[in-house]
Each structure stands twice: as structure tokens, then as C-alpha cells.
Amino acid sequence: MIGKIIGYVVTVICTLYLFLIFDESVVSGILLFELIYPVISAVYLIILSRSVRYNLNRVQEMGEEGKKIRAGITVSNINKIGSLNLKMCVTFCNKWDKKHKAKQTVYCSISAGQDKTVWCSFVSEYCGPIELRLKYIRVYDFFGIFGRKIKCDKKAEINIMPLFELMPLEITKRTRDFQTDSEIYSGERRGDDPSELYQVRPYRAMDSVRDIHWKLTAKENQLMVKEHGFPLGCVILIWIDFGKCSNLTQSFSNIVKKTASLSITLSAEHCIHMAAWYEEKNSCIVKWPVYNVEDTYALIWRMMEMEPFTKEEDKEICRKESFRGQEFACEISVDKDGNILKDGEIQELLCL
Numbered sequence: 001m002i003g004k005i006i007g008y009v010v011t012v013i014c015t016l017y018l019f020l021i022f023d024e025s026v027v028s029g030i031l032l033f034e035l036i037y038p039v040i041s042a043v044y045l046i047i048l049s050r051s052v053r054y055n056l057n058r059v060q061e062m063g064e065e066g067k068k069i070r071a072g073i074t075v076s077n078i079n080k081i082g083s084l085n086l087k088m089c090v091t092f093c094n095k096w097d098k099k100h101k102a103k104q105t106v107y108c109s110i111s112a113g114q115d116k117t118v119w120c121s122f123v124s125e126y127c128g129p130i131e132l133r134l135k136y137i138r139v140y141d142f143f144g145i146f147g148r149k150i151k152c153d154k155k156a157e158i159n160i161m162p163l164f165e166l167m168p169l170e171i172t173k174r175t176r177d178f179q180t181d182s183e184i185y186s187g188e189r190r191g192d193d194p195s196e197l198y199q200v201r202p203y204r205a206m207d208s209v210r211d212i213h214w215k216l217t218a219k220e221n222q223l224m225v226k227e228h229g230f231p232l233g234c235v236i237l238i239w240i241d242f243g244k245c246s247n248l249t250q251s252f253s254n255i256v257k258k259t260a261s262l263s264i265t266l267s268a269e270h271c272i273h274m275a276a277w278y279e280e281k282n283s284c285i286v287k288w289p290v291y292n293v294e295d296t297y298a299l300i301w302r303m304m305e306m307e308p309f310t311k312e313e314d315k316e317i318c319r320k321e322s323f324r325g326q327e328f329a330c331e332i333s334v335d336k337d338g339n340i341l342k343d344g345e346i347q348e349l350l351c352l
Contacts (some may be wrong), residue, residue, distance in 0.1 A: 041141040044082070045148035049139050051079035052086070052150060056134060058117055059156040065127040065163050065253075071156070073134060075108065076115035084110040085140040087147070092122045095129040095157075096248035126253040127162035129304050131155055159304045162253070164261040169350040171271055175235055175329040234274035234289050236352055238262060239319075239333040242277060244308045254338025256303055262332075262340060263296040271352075274328075275299055278318060280309040285322035308336075 058072025077084045086108050093101040108118045124130055133155040138147045240259060245251050259275060266273045267290060275288045286306075288299045309315050330352045332342045339346050 038146065041146045042148075044141055045139055045146065048079060048082055048084060049148045049150055051077055051082075052084065052137060052139065053078060053115075054134065054137065054152060054154065056132070056154055056156040058119075059132060060158060063124065063130070063158050063160045065160050066123065066125060068121050068123055069130075069158065069160075070119050070121045071132055071158070072117045072119050073106075074115060074117045075110060075137070077110040077112060080113050083112055085144060086110065087138040087140070088118065089135040089138075090120050091133045091135055092124075093131055093133075094124070094126060094249045095131060096252055098131070124160045126249050127160045127256050128249065128252050130158045130160055132158060159301065161300060162257040162260050164257055164264055166268060167261050167265045167350065169262075169265060169269075169352060171266075171269055171352050175271070175352050234272050235329040236266065236271060236273035237323075237328040237331045238273060238275045239331065240275060240277035240303075240306070241333050241335050242306055242308050243312070243315075243336050244310050245336050248308060251308075251336045251338070252306070255334055255336065256300065258338045258340055259303065259334050260296065260300050262334070263290055263299060264293065266290070267293045267296050275303075276322075277303075277306060278309050278315040279307070280311065280314070281307065283314070283318060285318055287322070 053076040055074050056071070058074055060069065060071070063069035071090075073088060073090070075084075075086065075088075088106050088108070090104045090106065091101045092104075102122055104120045104122070106118050106120050108116055110116050134152045136152055137150045139150065140147045238259060240255060242252065242255055263273065263275060273290050275290065277286055278284075279286050286302070288295075288302060290296055290299055330342070332340060332350070332352070334340055340350060342350065342352075
């Protein structure tokens with residue numbers, strides 16, 4: 001735009017020079033038009049700028065780490081007379097690092113009474129929430145010399161999902177047989193919870209007399225024994241320790257990727273677990289039980305709202321109160337660097 005304005009000024013100076021040398025009405029007319037052109041352009045731009053409508057309804061809610069993400073900006077020209085020549089400025093930045101923004105400039109032309117979707121694309125090397133913001137739209141006149149800036153400040157959020165994979169780990173028999181309180185019971189294995197009946201079968205040697213189903217025994221005319229249910233509770237706790245640090249973008253990305261990989265592996269092994277973290281703004285512990293792979297994806301989506309805590313002491317108090325009386329077969333934690341710790345140490349082969 002600056003180059004075109006300089007060209008316009010140079011053209012006016014040249015025309016003025018010709019006007020002083022030659023006494024021609026054509027030169028006078030051209031000079032007059034050039035001098036009043038900025039006024040005509042200003043009026044034209046004011047009218048057209050009021051005809052611009054825009055929205056970010058073509059922006060996807062989810063993307064994938066390291067892959068191209070397309071976002072569409074729909075712009076409408078409600079003016080029935082003139083067409084629009086536009087330049088749009090779009091910025092992308094991570095939620096945790098708004099100082100480093102990627103900027104894109106896109107151009108388009110829209111006929112009178114029409115609308116158009118302009119696409120821009122970007123790639124995020126970290127997972128986590130990305131903020132897409134339409135900063136401004138600049139409308140240009142007939143020849144693209146002068147423009148009028150329209151401040152937009154329209155934004156949308158895109159959650160960038162992590163790339164994760166199955167992890168090598170070993171689940172011990174103790175963990176698999178560990179029983180916790182739950183309202184859901186297994187339909188494939190028996191347990192020791194007397195509040196739920198798994199099945200009734202004929203009596204066998206070594207069965208306890210306390211498990212005999214006396215009413216059914218009388219009906220069947222043989223000893224029948226009750227087998228209790230196996231509660232499907234969370235046997236492993238994944239504690240996410242997301243505290244303040246110097247590089248929140250990388251820290252958040254590492255935590256989400258490691259937690260997702262661990263959770264998807266446990267789900268593949270049919271090991272029910274729970275992810276939990278401290279939510280400082282509500283002074284509470286977020287608990288997310290995971291029973292299957294679908295729950296893991298829901299967990300990742302919920303983690304996109306996670307924020308770092310600043311008060312370590314409040315976190316510990318809230319954690320103790322929240323898990324009072326609740327037991328797990330194993331507790332592991334994911335620290336701010338994305339390390340998976342058991343008993344405070346990193347293990348080459350995670351044994352749960």
C-alpha cells in the first residue's frame with residue numbers, strides 16, 4: 001500500500017510538471033482528477049466498509065499436532081453496487097504463549113451482493129489449545145491505492161490433539177485383582193463384593209457355607225452357592241502435576257502426550273484407571289475415570305481446559321481431602337516435564 005501511495009504522489013508531481021509546461025485542457029483535467037481522487041476514495045471506502053460482514057464459522061474445533069490445519073473466514077459484501085477488494089490479517093498463537101504469534105495475510109475480491117470463504121492454513125508443533133484471531137480487514141479503493149482499516153478482533157479456539165502411541169508396561173496380578181468401590185460390576189468375572197450377585201451355581205467342595213443360597217437350594221433340591229460380583233472401579237490413579245514453569249507451551253504438550261499414551265495403553269489392556277489434577281480457579285480436584293478408549297479421547301478433550309496451578313500447598317491439601325478413604329492399587333504421576341513417575345522415580349519399564 002505504501003508503494004502505491006508513493007507512486008500516486010509521483011504521478012501527481014509529474015502531472016503538475018506537465019501542467020506547468022503545457023497549456024492543455026486534457027492535462028488540467030487529469031491533474032484535477034488526481035487531486036480530488038483521495039476525497040472520492042475516502043467517501044467510497046466509508047460506504048464500502050459498512051458493507052462488510054465476516055465470521056469464523058468455518059473454523060474446525062479440532063486439529064492434529066504436526067499436521068496442516070485449515071481455517072475458513074467467511075466474508076460477505078451486502079453492497080449491491082461495488083465490489084470489495086480486501087486484505088485480511090489472521091494470527092495464530094498457543095494459549096500459553098501469546099507473545100509468539102504466527103501471522104498470515106490473505107487477499108480476496110468479492111462481487112456486489114456475494115459472499116466468499118477465504119482459507120488460511122497453519123501447522124502447530126505442540127498440542128493444546130490454539131487461538132485463531134482475525135485482527136483486521138483492510139478495504140481498498142478502485143485502483144488499490146488507498147485503504148480503510150476495519151478492526152475485527154474476532155477469535156476462535158482450536159484444540160490440537162496429541163500424537164500418542166502404546167507404551168511398554170506390565171500390569172501385575174495384584175492390580176488386576178484389586179477391588180474398589182464401584183456401581184459397575186463385571187459380567188465376566190466373579191469377585192468378593194457381597195452387595196452384588198454374579199451368578200448362582202451348584203455347591204462345590206471348599207465353598208463357604210455362608211455363600212449357600214438357601215431359597216434356591218430348597219427349590220432345586222440341591223445345594224446352590226452364590227458367587228459375588230467384581231466391582232469395576234478405578235484401580236490406577238494417574239496424577240497430573242501441571243504447575244507453573246518457564247515454558248508452559250512445551251510443558252502442557254508433554255503432559256498431554258504422555259498422559260494420552262499411558263491412558264490409551266491402559267485402556268487397551270482393559271485396566272480401568274482415573275486421571276486427576278488440581279483446578280486452582282475452582283479449588284477442586286478434577287477426577288476423570290477411564291473405562292475404555294472412548295473415555296481416553298474424552299479425557300484428552302477435557303485436559304485442553306487444564307490450567308497450571310501456582311499454590312503448591314493448596315494443591316496438596318485439596319488432594320488429600322479429595323482422596324480421603326479412596327484406595328488404588330497403584331498411583332503414578334506425570335510431572336511438568338512429561339515424565340511418568342512411580343514412587344517418585346522414572347522407570348524404564350513401568351510395572352503397575
